[in-house]
Amino acid sequence: MTIPDGVTINGEMGERYEEVLTPAALEVIATLHRQLDDRRLELLEARERRIEDLAGGGTLDFLPETKHIREDDSWRVAPPAPGLEDRRVEITGPTDRKMTINALNSGAKAWLADHEDANTPQWSAVVGGQLNLLDAIDRKVDFTGDNGKTYTLKPDDELATIIVRPRGWHLPEKHILVDGRETSGSLVDFALYIATAGLRQIEKGQGPYFYLPKMESHLEARLWNDAFVIAQDLLGIPRGTVRATVLIETYPAAFEMEEILYELREHSSGLNAGRWDYMFSVIKCFRTRGKDFLLPDRNAVTMTVPFMRAYTELLVRTCHKRGAHAIGGMAAFIPSKDEAVNEAAYAKVRDDKTREANDGFDGSWVAHPGMVEVCKEVFTSVLGERPNQIERTRDDVDVTAAQLLDVASTPGECTENGLRNNVSVGIQYLQAWLGGLGAVAIFNLMEDAATAEISRSQVWQWLHNDVTLADTGHTVTRELIDRIVDEEIAKLPGDPAEYEDAKQTFLEVAVADDYADFLTLPAYERMA
Ligand SMILES: CC(=O)SCCNC(=O)CCNC(=O)[C@H](O)C(C)(C)COP(=O)(O)OP(=O)(O)OC[C@H]1O[C@@H](n2cnc3c(N)ncnc32)[C@H](O)[C@@H]1OP(=O)(O)O
Numbered sequence: 001m002t003i004p005d006g007v008t009i010n011g012e013m014g015e016r017y018e019e020v021l022t023p024a025a026l027e028v029i030a031t032l033h034r035q036l037d038d039r040r041l042e043l044l045e046a047r048e049r050r051i052e053d054l055a056g057g058g059t060l061d062f063l064p065e066t067k068h069i070r071e072d073d074s075w076r077v078a079p080p081a082p083g084l085e086d087r088r089v090e091i092t093g094p095t096d097r098k099m100t101i102n103a104l105n106s107g108a109k110a111w112l113a114d115h116e117d118a119n120t121p122q123w124s125a126v127v128g129g130q131l132n133l134l135d136a137i138d139r140k141v142d143f144t145g146d147n148g149k150t151y152t153l154k155p156d157d158e159l160a161t162i163i164v165r166p167r168g169w170h171l172p173e174k175h176i177l178v179d180g181r182e183t184s185g186s187l188v189d190f191a192l193y194i195a196t197a198g199l200r201q202i203e204k205g206q207g208p209y210f211y212l213p214k215m216e217s218h219l220e221a222r223l224w225n226d227a228f229v230i231a232q233d234l235l236g237i238p239r240g241t242v243r244a245t246v247l248i249e250t251y252p253a254a255f256e257m258e259e260i261l262y263e264l265r266e267h268s269s270g271l272n273a274g275r276w277d278y279m280f281s282v283i284k285c286f287r288t289r290g291k292d293f294l295l296p297d298r299n300a301v302t303m304t305v306p307f308m309r310a311y312t313e314l315l316v317r318t319c320h321k322r323g324a325h326a327i328g329g330m331a332a333f334i335p336s337k338d339e340a341v342n343e344a345a346y347a348k349v350r351d352d353k354t355r356e357a358n359d360g361f362d363g364s365w366v367a368h369p370g371m372v373e374v375c376k377e378v379f380t381s382v383l384g385e386r387p388n389q390i391e392r393t394r395d396d397v398d399v400t401a402a403q404l405l406d407v408a409s410t411p412g413e414c415t416e417n418g419l420r421n422n423v424s425v426g427i428q429y430l431q432a433w434l435g436g437l438g439a440v441a442i443f444n445l446m447e448d449a450a451t452a453e454i455s456r457s458q459v460w461q462w463l464h465n466d467v468t469l470a471d472t473g474h475t476v477t478r479e480l481i482d483r484i485v486d487e488e489i490a491k492l493p494g495d496p497a498e499y500e501d502a503k504q505t506f507l508e509v510a511v512a513d514d515y516a517d518f519l520t521l522p523a524y525e526r527m528a
C-alpha cells in the first residue's frame, strides 16, 4: 500500500481498508491538513474566547460587520443538486452494514450517514463505515446476518440519497498523522468519502453530499468551503459538485445563519435545525450565568417554548429567502413494543412533523425506519406534488436577538426526577459509546451524543448554580449527585463494576469544575 510522504497510519489495517485509505484519499487528507489545520485550531481558540466573553457577562447578537450580507437581497444559494430536490423525509443513523442497508431501503428520500452524533470514532467505524458506503454505492453490500436474515438493497431508484455527516471541527483523528500531528476528524471523514465513494456517486449522477455539524461561526463555514474547493480541484471535480447542508445547532450559529449560507452558497444545500445540540449549546454558552439561562428538566424543553420557536422560525425564514432547503430536526421518539408507549411515540412524532411542515420546513428527520411513513405522510399533506416549499418565504417572520436569547421564560421545573434521568441517561450512553455504539434506545427514546451532552451539561449547570430541586427541596450538591450516580447504576443490568469507566467519564464531564467542551473528547482518550 502506498502512503504519501508525511502521512502515518497508526490504526490497525483491517480487511480491505486499503480500498478506503487509498493514496488519493490520503493525499487529500495531507493537503487539507497542511493548508487548513492551523486555521481550524485558531477557530477552536476563538470559540474559547467567546465562551470567556459570555462567562464575563457578554452576549450574542447578529454581527454588525456582516450586515451587508444580510441586507444584500441579490444572492441565492445553488439550486438543489440531483437527488436533493425532494427531502420530505430523511432518516439518520450510523454506517454499520445493517443500518446502511436498512436506512437506504427505508423509503426515506435521503439518509444522513452518520459519522457524528450517532456514531463513535472507533477506528473500525471510521474506516469500516466508509467501506460500507462504498459497497452500498457499488451494490456489493448485501449480507446475511447472524440471525439468518438476509439484507438486500432495493433497486437504485428506490434508495435514499446518501448525505454523509463527518465529525465536528473539535474532534481529532489520532489514527492518521500528517507531519507527526494528529489530523482533524472532520477532514478525515470528508476526504475518505469524497475520494472514494463520493466519486462513485458522481458517476451515478449524484454527488458527494454532506451534513456539516456543530459549527459556531460563518468563519468555520468558510473553512469548510475552502476544504471543498481544495478537494474538488485536487480530484478534478467541477466546483459546486459537493453539496452541504449545515446544521444550525449551536447558539452562536443561530446569529449567523445567513452568513453561513453565504459562505457556502456555491456548495450549499440548506440548513437543518439540529435541536438537541442547540439545547446543549444554550446550556454550554451560558452555563455560569444563573437563572436567566437555566433550563428546566430536559424533557420539559419542547420545540414550542419561546426560544426554540424563535430559532426554527428564523431558520425557515433565512433559508427560503436564499432559495435553500430548511430541514427540520429529530423527534427522539422511536417505536416501542409496549402498545401505549408506541401509540404516544407516533402521536408525538406526528405532532412534531405537522408543526414543522406548517411552519414551512421542506422536510424533516426521523431516527427509525418505523417513523419514515408518518413523516412522509405529514409533509406530503402540505407539499402535495411539490418537491419542497422553498417558495414560501415567510416574510411574516421577524425574529430578534432578544427572542433567540429568551431562555428565562421557558416553563418547567428542575426536579430530582430530571436529575436522575440525566445521570442515568448520561452513564448508560457513555457505557454504550465506550463500547463503540453511538446511538442507543434508553427509556424509549433515541439517545446519541447530542442528547447525552444535554444530560451531562444540565447536571453541571444545576450543580454549579446551586439549583434547588422543586420536588424534593434539596439543593444540587456533589454529595447528592454521587449518591444518585450510585443509586442509578444499581438499577442497571449487570454488575455495577462494569460501569466504572462510564461512571468516571460521566463524573469528569458532569461535575468537574473545569467544564469539558465536549463529552466525546475525554471519552475518545479512553478509546483505543
Ligand atoms: C441529535 C441527532 O443528531 S439525531 C441523529 C443521530 N441519531 C441517530 O441517527 C439515531 C438513529 N437511530 C438509531 O440508531 C436506532 O434507531 C436506535 C439505536 C435508537 C434504536 O435501534 P434498535 O434498538 O435497533 O431499534 P429496533 O430494534 O426497533 O430496530 C428495528 C430495526 O430497524 C433498524 N433500524 C433502527 N433504526 C435505524 C436507523 N436509524 N437506520 C437504519 N436502520 C434502523 C434496526 O437495525 C432493526 O433492523 P433489523 O430488524 O433488520 O434487525
Ligand SMILES: O=CC(=O)O
Pocket: 117, 247, 249, 273, 274, 275, 276, 277, 278, 329, 330, 450
Ligand atoms: O444533530 C442534530 C441535533 O439535534 O443535534
Ligand SMILES: [Mg+2]
Pocket: 117, 213, 214, 247, 249, 274, 276, 277, 450
Ligand atoms: Mg447534533
